[in-house]
Amino acid sequence: MRTLTLIRKRTLAIFIVFFMLALALAGCRQGGPHAEGSSATASEEEQGGNNAGGTRKLTLIYHFKSGSLDPANDFVALKAGITETLVRLDENLEVHPWLATQWEHRNPLTWVFTIRDGVTFQDGTKLDAAAVKASLERAIAVNKSLGNSLKIVSMEANGQQLTVITKEPNPTLVSEFVNPYTSVVSVAAEKKMGSQAFNRAPVGTGPFQVKKFTPNVEILLERYDGYWDGAAQLDEVVFRFNEDGNVRALALQAKEADIATQIPAETVATVQKDDRLRVESVAGLRVHFLLFNPNREAMKDVKVRQAFDLLMDRESIADDVMLGHATPANGPFNTRLPFASREPVQMQNVEEAKKLLEEAGYTYGPDGRATKDGQPLTLELVTYKARPELPLIAQLLQSDAAKAGIGIRIQMVENIDTFLRENDNWDIATYSNLSAPRGDGGYFLNSALMPGGSLNAANIRSERLSEIISRLNATSDMNKRNEITQEAVAAIREEVSHVYLVYPNVIVGMNKRVTGWKPGAEEYYLVNNRMDVK
Amino acid sequence: MLGIVRTRLLQLIVVLWVLSIVTFSLMKLAPGDPVLTLLRADEMSVTQADEAALREELGFNRPVHVQYLEWLGRVLRLDFGESLIKGKPVLSELLERLPATIELTLGGLAVMLIIAFPLGLLAARYPGRLPDHLGRMFALIGASVPVFWIGLLLIYAFAFKLQWFPTMGRGGLRELILPSVTLGSGLAAVHARLLRSGLLDSLSQEYIRAARARGLSEWRVFFRHALRAALIPALTMFGMTLGSLLAGSVVVETLFSWPGLGSMAVDAIFQRDYPLIQGYLLMTGAFVTAVNLAVDLAYGMLDPRIRLGKGGSG
Numbered sequence: 001m002r003t004l005t006l007i008r009k010r011t012l013a014i015f016i017v018f019f020m021l022a023l024a025l026a027g028c029r030q031g032g033p034h035a036e037g038s039s040a041t042a043s044e045e046e047q048g049g050n051n052a053g054g055t056r057k058l059t060l061i062y063h064f065k066s067g068s069l070d071p072a073n074d075f076v077a078l079k080a081g082i083t084e085t086l087v088r089l090d091e092n093l094e095v096h097p098w099l100a101t102q103w104e105h106r107n108p109l110t111w112v113f114t115i116r117d118g119v120t121f122q123d124g125t126k127l128d129a130a131a132v133k134a135s136l137e138r139a140i141a142v143n144k145s146l147g148n149s150l151k152i153v154s155m156e157a158n159g160q161q162l163t164v165i166t167k168e169p170n171p172t173l174v175s176e177f178v179n180p181y182t183s184v185v186s187v188a189a190e191k192k193m194g195s196q197a198f199n200r201a202p203v204g205t206g207p208f209q210v211k212k213f214t215p216n217v218e219i220l221l222e223r224y225d226g227y228w229d230g231a232a233q234l235d236e237v238v239f240r241f242n243e244d245g246n247v248r249a250l251a252l253q254a255k256e257a258d259i260a261t262q263i264p265a266e267t268v269a270t271v272q273k274d275d276r277l278r279v280e281s282v283a284g285l286r287v288h289f290l291l292f293n294p295n296r297e298a299m300k301d302v303k304v305r306q307a308f309d310l311l312m313d314r315e316s317i318a319d320d321v322m323l324g325h326a327t328p329a330n331g332p333f334n335t336r337l338p339f340a341s342r343e344p345v346q347m348q349n350v351e352e353a354k355k356l357l358e359e360a361g362y363t364y365g366p367d368g369r370a371t372k373d374g375q376p377l378t379l380e381l382v383t384y385k386a387r388p389e390l391p392l393i394a395q396l397l398q399s400d401a402a403k404a405g406i407g408i409r410i411q412m413v414e415n416i417d418t419f420l421r422e423n424d425n426w427d428i429a430t431y432s433n434l435s436a437p438r439g440d441g442g443y444f445l446n447s448a449l450m451p452g453g454s455l456n457a458a459n460i461r462s463e464r465l466s467e468i469i470s471r472l473n474a475t476s477d478m479n480k481r482n483e484i485t486q487e488a489v490a491a492i493r494e495e496v497s498h499v500y501l502v503y504p505n506v507i508v509g510m511n512k513r514v515t516g517w518k519p520g521a522e523e524y525y526l527v528n529n530r531m532d533v534k
Numbered sequence: 535m536l537g538i539v540r541t542r543l544l545q546l547i548v549v550l551w552v553l554s555i556v557t558f559s560l561m562k563l564a565p566g567d568p569v570l571t572l573l574r575a576d577e578m579s580v581t582q583a584d585e586a587a588l589r590e591e592l593g594f595n596r597p598v599h600v601q602y603l604e605w606l607g608r609v610l611r612l613d614f615g616e617s618l619i620k621g622k623p624v625l626s627e628l629l630e631r632l633p634a635t636i637e638l639t640l641g642g643l644a645v646m647l648i649i650a651f652p653l654g655l656l657a658a659r660y661p662g663r664l665p666d667h668l669g670r671m672f673a674l675i676g677a678s679v680p681v682f683w684i685g686l687l688l689i690y691a692f693a694f695k696l697q698w699f700p701t702m703g704r705g706g707l708r709e710l711i712l713p714s715v716t717l718g719s720g721l722a723a724v725h726a727r728l729l730r731s732g733l734l735d736s737l738s739q740e741y742i743r744a745a746r747a748r749g750l751s752e753w754r755v756f757f758r759h760a761l762r763a764a765l766i767p768a769l770t771m772f773g774m775t776l777g778s779l780l781a782g783s784v785v786v787e788t789l790f791s792w793p794g795l796g797s798m799a800v801d802a803i804f805q806r807d808y809p810l811i812q813g814y815l816l817m818t819g820a821f822v823t824a825v826n827l828a829v830d831l832a833y834g835m836l837d838p839r840i841r842l843g844k845g846g847s848g
Binding site for chain 1: 565566567570572573574577578579580581582583584585588620621622627630682686689690693694697700701702703704788789790791792793797804
């Protein structure tokens with residue numbers, strides 16, 4: 001019996017010792033090698049000041065995490081300044097030469113790009129047309145959707161000249177090269193390193209190269225001295241991931257971060273109170289809007305849709321729901337874009353909305369409810385939580401619609417895309433899309449308003465719009481494309497296919513010691529060679 | 535003992551098989567699939583025809599049982615497939631995340647034990663007095679304050695104001711402390727109360743009176759006799775906690791940028807990354823069953839009546 005107790009005691013003791021040992025091992029790993037790259041060094045250096053030991057270092061916290069740096073599958077390699085594309089969007093959101101200096105549209109199917117001379121990859125090898133060709137072939141193989149949007153059938157490389165043949169006319173080819181998935185990387189380096197290692201430290205042409213990558217935690221970047229546009233001012237950049245807005249704002253306040261992307265609107269006032277910090281808020285390329293179900297009787301009537309256009313209080317959405325960090329919308333595209341609508345933003349006008357409903361055959365009884373054939377006008381509105389402001393906008397609309405005698409029942413769903421595709425028992429949905437991610441309107445018009453488009457969940461069909469968009473798809477001249485896009489926007493406005501509400505702002509908190517950097521509406525180029533710390 | 539282990543291992547296989555059928559069916563019954571995410575429809579121009587083609591190519595249009603049997607056949611050959619979204623082998627994705635999860639689990643448990651054990655013991659040793667009141671207050675706060683709020687307060691106090699610890703990241707002990715305290719303090723509240731009530735219950739038993747009558751010191755009675763019996767309910771709860779911690783903690787992982795299994799699983803569920811969800815569930819299912827087995831074996835160590843199949847007091 002006594003022996004048994006002893007054995008039990010020993011087992012218990014072994015268990016406790018094992019537990020403590022495991023804990024100690026887990027905790028005290030700073031000295032040992034880290035299985036996936038430790039961030040301890042970076043954090044410790046920061047605590048002592050970013051410029052400790054003469055290293056000019058900046059820390060940026062980005063609001064999405066990444067488990068891979070494969071440029072054909074993830075935007076982070078471009079955002080972190082590791083890779084670059086043939087063309088980029090400039091401050092005015094216009095397409096600008098980058099790794100390609102010029103291009104020529106020889107015939108509807110043939111484009112010739114001149115690749116910038118004097119550019120080297122971070123492994124020192126020279127960038128030429130053959131390297132770009134290999135990189136694009138890799139990207140298309142890795143990312144099928146990219147192949148669909150580029151429509152390339154063959155490429156020919158000759159020195160710095162890259163000839164691209166598309167299988168059908170693709171007038172947006174140049175702006176498609178803004179897409180971070182088309183980042184140019186060294187395929188030769190990938191062959192040497194192996195795909196797995198390459199996707200953790202891709203070799204591009206950008207001003208920074210990967211020193212250490214901890215998936216979903218951070219990338220430690222170091223300057224690439226051979227950068228073609230002049231070596232970066234900073235020695236190192238810590239590009240961290242954190243998906244909690246409040247923590248990003250706190251890290252900025254603790255001076256642990258120099259730049260924090262997408263801080264929550266409610267933290268802006270606190271951040272601004274600190275004289276060492278400031279907040280930049282610029283209208284982004286996303287648009288929040290209302291989508292109508294064209295199969296529902298009430299929504300088929302354009303006058304009812306127009307009434308909703310008049311019922312929306314865009315100023316209140318921008319100021320009250322989004323705390324001033326949104327811009328009222330006058331169409332699908334941010335007003336800074338060359339093809340955006342020039343019409344004024346529609347102001348709320350409940351009386352006019354009621355008149356339109358009367359013209360549509362609705363009558364108002366003593367209870368103030370709009371009715372038709374004895375049936376009160378009650379609509380089903382679908383919204384979702386992934387963008388927290390959308391349910392609030394839905395509530396605002398519910399209250400404003402009640403002023404015009406319209407009843408609205410709000411339904412919250414988990415996955416809006418799936419719900420809209422698989423159900424028909426809804427009238428209105430709150431929705432949100434990037435409308436010009438690459439500085440061209442063709443993507444949104446084709447995806448959201450053409451029959452069969454992936455974002456056209458409501459299956460909107462308009463002969464007039466389809467004709468305009470088809471014309472746009474056959475036009476390559478930029479000025480003409482802008483004109484046709486504006487024509488499409490005017491048609492959307494008349495047909496009220498969608499009701500556009502606001503362009504949410506990109507809100508970035510930054511330390512005033514950061515120089516040579518400001519956030520762009522496109523949110524692509526977060527790390528560059530000019531940024532520095534005072 | 536070996537017999538129990540063998541039986542339980544067989545049970546484990548059955549449990550995992552049933553679990554895989556249930557989760558596979560639930561996943562397929564839930565609306566949505568990963569096609570839109572895979573085509574990056576919010577960034578790239580794709581058509582509904584592209585979606586249909588990809589759905590066909592991935593075999594999502596086939597009957598659910600055919601898809602399940604194909605998956606099961608691969609798993610039996612220890613091939614868990616590739617994550618649809620990440621394109622990485624499921625096993626390597628899970629193994630990559632496992633060390634961080636174990637680290638956080640151990641950290642959280644250590645904090646929990648450091649708080650719960652003394653608090654529970656003191657509360658039971660001095661019932662109705664100050665330690666008991668403090669314990670009750672702590673339990674009330676710990677059980678009612680949401681974890682994300684505790685996390686944010688800790689970051690505010692110790693990372694922003696005092697700057698003792700970093701706000702986020704994974705590296706050494708300094709990075710581990712705040713997430714562990716966030717995770718452990720909430721758990722400690724429940725465990726401390728459980729330990730207290732277990733101890734008070736066992737202190738009122740006949741054998742304790744007998745031990746006191748034999749002239750044993752109060753501390754000896756308390757630690758040798760009462761605590762041992764009180765540990766059984768606490769151990770049950772501990773086992774359940776350990777199992778859930780090994781499955782990952784979404785809130786703490788998100789707050790502190792901790793690359794664990796919990797946030798990966800939530801992402802996989804939202805993206806309908808079927809192979810990754812299945813792999814994750816199999817792994818965590820195995821953990822939970824293994825922990826339960828360990829807890830059952832530990833019962834036997836604490837109470838010989840359970841080991842000898844004579845029924846226990848716990």
